[in-house]
Amino acid sequence: MGGMEQRFVEEAFNTNWIAPLGPNVNGFEHDIAKYLGGNHQVAVLSSGTASIHMALELLGVTRGDEVLCQSFTFSASANPIMYQGATPVFVDSEKDTWNISPELLEIAIKDRIENYKKPKAIIAVHLYGMPYKAKEISEISKKYDIPVIEDSAEAFGSTYFNTPCGTLGKFGVLSFNGNKIITTSGGGALVTKTIEEKNSAVHLSTQARDEAPHYEHSKVGYNYRMSNVVAGIGRGQMLVLDDRVAARRQNYDFYKTHLEGFKDIEFLDEPYGFFSNRWLTCIKTSSFELREQIRLKLLEQDIESRPLWKPMHMQPVFKDFLHFTNGTSEDLFEKGLCLPSGSNLTKNDLNRILHIISGTLKNI
Ligand SMILES: *Cc1c(COP(=O)(O)O)cnc(C)c1O
Numbered sequence: 001m002g003g004m005e006q007r008f009v010e011e012a013f014n015t016n017w018i019a020p021l022g023p024n025v026n027g028f029e030h031d032i033a034k035y036l037g038g039n040h041q042v043a044v045l046s047s048g049t050a051s052i053h054m055a056l057e058l059l060g061v062t063r064g065d066e067v068l069c070q071s072f073t074f075s076a077s078a079n080p081i082m083y084q085g086a087t088p089v090f091v092d093s094e095k096d097t098w099n100i101s102p103e104l105l106e107i108a109i110k111d112r113i114e115n116y117k118k119p120k121a122i123i124a125v126h127l128y129g130m131p132y133k134a135k136e137i138s139e140i141s142k143k144y145d146i147p148v149i150e151d152s153a154e155a156f157g158s159t160y161f162n163t164p165c166g167t168l169g170k171f172g173v174l175s176f177n178g179n180k181i182i183t184t185s186g187g188g189a190l191v192t193k194t195i196e197e198k199n200s201a202v203h204l205s206t207q208a209r210d211e212a213p214h215y216e217h218s219k220v221g222y223n224y225r226m227s228n229v230v231a232g233i234g235r236g237q238m239l240v241l242d243d244r245v246a247a248r249r250q251n252y253d254f255y256k257t258h259l260e261g262f263k264d265i266e267f268l269d270e271p272y273g274f275f276s277n278r279w280l281t282c283i284k285t286s287s288f289e290l291r292e293q294i295r296l297k298l299l300e301q302d303i304e305s306r307p308l309w310k311p312m313h314m315q316p317v318f319k320d321f322l323h324f325t326n327g328t329s330e331d332l333f334e335k336g337l338c339l340p341s342g343s344n345l346t347k348n349d350l351n352r353i354l355h356i357i358s359g360t361l362k363n364i
Pocket residue numbers: 046047048049050073074076077125127151153154174175176177186187188
């Protein structure tokens with residue numbers, strides 16, 4: 001926590017706004033919109049997953065529709081496709097950003113159109129905070145008239161040629177889950193281009209109640225709105241977002257400076273114009289065995305590190321769905337490791353971690 005969160009939460013208690021609406025909800029939405037710049041509208045919801053779900057609803061994705069989704073991601077990117085009874089089609093990554101490959105995306109779209117199954121949406125992800133190739137993806141989106149849902153859950157604070165992540169798609173998605181760069185303990189936001197879209201998202205997220213003195217419903221609704229107490233934490237966290245980004249980027253710089261001399265380790269550099277919040281510092285090692293050696297050495301000292309996300313097309317729950325792959329995400333899953341990346345790591349913590357990793361590398 002940054003320090004101011006409790007003040008906003010206390011205000012909610014003092015004014016008795018303990019509900020999924022109130023001044024903190026409006027204030028948090030306003031703060032996010034201001035941070036993102038432009039004329040973006042923001043609806044804060046109970047999670048990033050709920051926000052992706054609402055984006056699919058707003059796009060009219062329904063039973064039997066196909067939705068293209070980056071395969072190299074966390075399952076929450078894809079699960080809402082299933083909630084809608086729709087069908088995911090997974091697309092592999094390219095090597096410069098580890099995100100959705102524009103080439104494969106176009107191949108997948110052409111294939112689906114030839115099979116009379118034109119996809120209804122594209123879910124692209126800025127994984128680990130690194131922006132995807134937004135210009136290329138937007139061009140494909142325009143060319144085939146398929147909207148992009150921009151999963152920016154891991155990339156709040158990242159920018160693409162100075163444009164904030166979260167504003168690059170038709171709809172943007174943020175997450176404030178406990179593990180994200182800023183957190184409300186749990187929560188998310190849907191970023192829209194128009195007030196009408198925001199209002200629809202809020203309507204659907206508050207049980208789709210129509211105007212009437214009694215309870216009247218003409219659509220199936222959801223209970224997805226963020227509470228005013230939780231939004232108070234968010235207002236406090238907005239004050240420290242840029243500090244958190246700076247701290248995470250420093251972690252990355254530290255690891256990179258001290259480890260880049262080892263030929264068995266690769267880092268993911270920012271392509272020109274790409275600015276990553278470096279939510280997690282990730283490395284790609286030269287082999288599965290080395291990755292495991294490093295991970296287990298760290299674990300011996302009670303230090304947690306994790307393999308990179310297991311691609312969706314390899315997950316038991318999604319393995320039977322169509323996928324367009326090129327080996328990139330499978331290779332990353334096999335050899336990649338997320339290093340400890342918290343914004344509260346001390347110099348001492350970092351040196352301890354470094355010592356273990358470089359010791360392992362010198363011994364191979
Ligand atoms: C965390 C995350 C989500 C989901 O956000 P929640 O707020 O945890 O529901 C979606 N996509 C990605 C890539 C994530 O990392």
